Amino acid sequence: MTDPFIALVEDLGGPGPLEGLRLAVKDLFDLAGTATGAGNPRWLETHAPAEADAEAVALLRGAGARVVGKAITDELAWSLNGSNFHYGTPENPAAPGRVPGGSSSGSASAVALGLADIGLGTDTGGSIRVPASYCGLYGLRPTHGRVSLEGVVPLAPTFDTAGVLARDAHTLRLAMAVLLGEPEEAHAPVTRLLAPRDIWDELPAATRDAVMPAVEALGLEVDTTPFFDDPHFGLEHDGAAGGVTPLESARRAYAALQAWEAWQAHGAWIEASRPEFEPGVKARFANASKLVGADVTGAQRVRSGVVALVRDRLPEGTALAIPAAPGPAPLVGEEPDREAIVRLTCIAGLSGAPGLALPAGTVEDLPVGLQLVAAPGSDEVLLALAGSH
Numbered sequence: 001m002t003d004p005f006i007a008l009v010e011d012l013g014g015p016g017p018l019e020g021l022r023l024a025v026k027d028l029f030d031l032a033g034t035a036t037g038a039g040n041p042r043w044l045e046t047h048a049p050a051e052a053d054a055e056a057v058a059l060l061r062g063a064g065a066r067v068v069g070k071a072i073t074d075e076l077a078w079s080l081n082g083s084n085f086h087y088g089t090p091e092n093p094a095a096p097g098r099v100p101g102g103s104s105s106g107s108a109s110a111v112a113l114g115l116a117d118i119g120l121g122t123d124t125g126g127s128i129r130v131p132a133s134y135c136g137l138y139g140l141r142p143t144h145g146r147v148s149l150e151g152v153v154p155l156a157p158t159f160d161t162a163g164v165l166a167r168d169a170h171t172l173r174l175a176m177a178v179l180l181g182e183p184e185e186a187h188a189p190v191t192r193l194l195a196p197r198d199i200w201d202e203l204p205a206a207t208r209d210a211v212m213p214a215v216e217a218l219g220l221e222v223d224t225t226p227f228f229d230d231p232h233f234g235l236e237h238d239g240a241a242g243g244v245t246p247l248e249s250a251r252r253a254y255a256a257l258q259a260w261e262a263w264q265a266h267g268a269w270i271e272a273s274r275p276e277f278e279p280g281v282k283a284r285f286a287n288a289s290k291l292v293g294a295d296v297t298g299a300q301r302v303r304s305g306v307v308a309l310v311r312d313r314l315p316e317g318t319a320l321a322i323p324a325a326p327g328p329a330p331l332v333g334e335e336p337d338r339e340a341i342v343r344l345t346c347i348a349g350l351s352g353a354p355g356l357a358l359p360a361g362t363v364e365d366l367p368v369g370l371q372l373v374a375a376p377g378s379d380e381v382l383l384a385l386a387g388s389h
Contacts, residue, residue, distance in 0.1 A: 001097075001332070002088030004109035005069035006037065016064030017174055023065040024116035026107045027073045029054040029162075030151035038153045039075040039103070041086055042275035054151030056120060056162045056179055063178040068116055071106025075281045077122055077155045078262060079103050080130050081336050082329075085278030089332050094136040095366045098329035099336075101131030104165065108135045111165050118175045119165035123355070124155045125258060126325075126345030128163050132357035133369030134329035138172040138386055139165040143376045144352035147179045156261035159254075159349045169358075169386040180379055187378045188316040190385055193220050195321045196227035199247060202343070206363045207327050214360035214370045215321045218385065227313055227320070227347075247343050253302035254346035256295045259288035303350045310351040310375065319382065320347065320373040324357040328366030348373045356382040 006027060013019060027037045030050035037044035053061065061067065072087050074080075082105035083089040090109030092100040100109045104121025108131035111119040121128045123141035132139030140163045147162045154160055162179070166172040195215055200208055215222060228246035244252075263285065270285060277285065314320055326340040348355035353376050360370035374382050 001091040002072075004071050004090040004106035004113065004115065006072055006087055006106070007034065007070040009067045009069050011061070011067040013066030014061070014064050016062065018060060018118070018178060019064035021065050021117040021171065021175075022068045022115070023060055023118045023120060024069055024071045024107045024110035025057055025067055026104050026119075026121045027070045028077055028122055028153040029057050029120060031057060031067065031070065034070070036153060037070075039073040039077070039084055039087070040275050040277070042273050043076070046269070046273050050151065052151065055148035056152070059178050060118065060120065060175065065118060065175070069110070071110055071119065074103035074105060075277055076153070076262075076266060077103040077124060077127060078281050078284055080126055080338060080341050082108070082131060082134070083332065085281075092135055092329055095134060095329045098331050098366070099134065101134035101325075101329060103127040104131050108132065108137060108165050111135075111137060111167055117166065117171055121163060121165060122152065122155075123161050123163055124159045125254065125342055125349050128165060129324045129345055129355055129357040129369070129371055130341060132165055133324035134367065136359045136367035136369075137165045137167060137357070138169050138359070139163065139357040140172060140176055140379065140383065141348060141355040142176070142180060142379050143354045146377075146379060154265045156258040157265065158261060159258060172386060173383045176379065176383055183380055184377065187375075187381045190317055190319045190374065190381055191220055192318045193218065193222050193321040194227065194313060194318055195222050195224055197224045198226040198228055198245075199322050199344075200224070202245075202247065203323060204327055207323055207368055210361035210363050210368050211323045211370050214358065218388065222321070227309065249302055250306055250350060251339060251343045251346050253299035253306075254342060254350055256291065256299040257303065259284065260291050260296050263288035263291065306347060306350040307352075310347065310353055314353070314373070314375045316375070318374070319385070322371050322373075323360070324369035324371035328363050328368055344371065352376050354379045354382055356386055358386060
């Protein structure tokens, strides 16, 4: 295990609602005067120092937060594990000997270790929600587009979001209020939780037993109606015969679209710069380079179906309640079940919806988190639920 920071920063902070709070910045966000490394030494070598802070960093600094360091990220943010081939695996004090989750690994580790109060991260396919679950933290993936990504290295732009991790709901709400600004419209408070049995039934029993009490503890109506029994949903985007659940079809669509966008964003740089990647990231980019238009067209149809489902299943006053990860953090060096993770995180990603991760319980004394997803634009409603947790 290693220190969560790749570089420490001297910053005195200033007055504002975040005064006195320490900020760890994921190494995808520009800090004026330093080069952004995106978790890869070759990226660092081939990019000049930033001329200005990323807008999210500037907002948090402007509100009084004090930057304490640039935090490790998984390479180009394309991993959910939290280990980095070049810089090491940041410590997870809530689960010693286990990964912190990625790709906002250093931000989560710094907050969990008490070295920072706010961890600025990104979430494309779960990179805030999964570390929050593994480290026993609070985290929000905001509605897509609500927080500026100016000055942030992309992975898959139609999925990328910027949010924060914190040890408590109050700090999460303070920091996210700064990043979100004023909502365009008010949303009704959540009075009903949808905990669909077609998703919960696929989970390990230990995770169900640990997380469901946290759902019930919110004191709201709980509905277990299946999520995916909708005729507008395209079951399979690849035309494969039988045996693929709608949830798996959604995961496959997410994976294809993310890979397509990642190659569009970074393929030219990879071919020109020949970076060294850890094996998993290398394989994902290699596979992404082989995708064709038909893969994307089919996946987009499934994505449209998920958007329609979220609109229908999560009206005003309703939130989806599912685990943030299928179980506790894997041991360092253990291969995670990436597909099982993405089945839980892809609904928010495909629909652009906000996803809140809350500490929920433990499996064999290791943290597991609850994920709440609401209609796009309902970030403040979810943050209010965090405060009642």
